[in-house]
Amino acid sequence: MSAAERTRLVRMQALLQVLSTPDPPPSPEARDEAWMDRYAADDVLAGMLSSAIHHGRHSPGDVRSAQAESRRAGSRLSREELEEAYRLLAER
Numbered sequence: 001m002s003a004a005e006r007t008r009l010v011r012m013q014a015l016l017q018v019l020s021t022p023d024p025p026p027s028p029e030a031r032d033e034a035w036m037d038r039y040a041a042d043d044v045l046a047g048m049l050s051s052a053i054h055h056g057r058h059s060p061g062d063v064r065s066a067q068a069e070s071r072r073a074g075s076r077l078s079r080e081e082l083e084e085a086y087r088l089l090a091e092r
Helices: 003-020 033-053 060-073 079-090
Strands: none
Touching: 003 033, 003 079, 033 060, 033 079, 060 079
8 A cells, every 4th residue: 555545544534533423413302404414414425435445436426416415514524624535535
């Protein structure tokens, strides 16, 4: 594995770790649509990162679609981390 590939893998693992931490809803009684949309978008991104870490590939269309949803719904990742995650996914 090259140094660049190792760096890419380490960054994807770090981003996945952030997305894998518990993220409970704002309150157990509330149905917060914005939270649910963000949670779903983060879940898709986490799955894509996990797959890529294990040598999976995603079509450019799937990456663009997930990225658009993340931009719309938001993410627990910062804007810079979110862009980095999708850039790393697109490199495959």
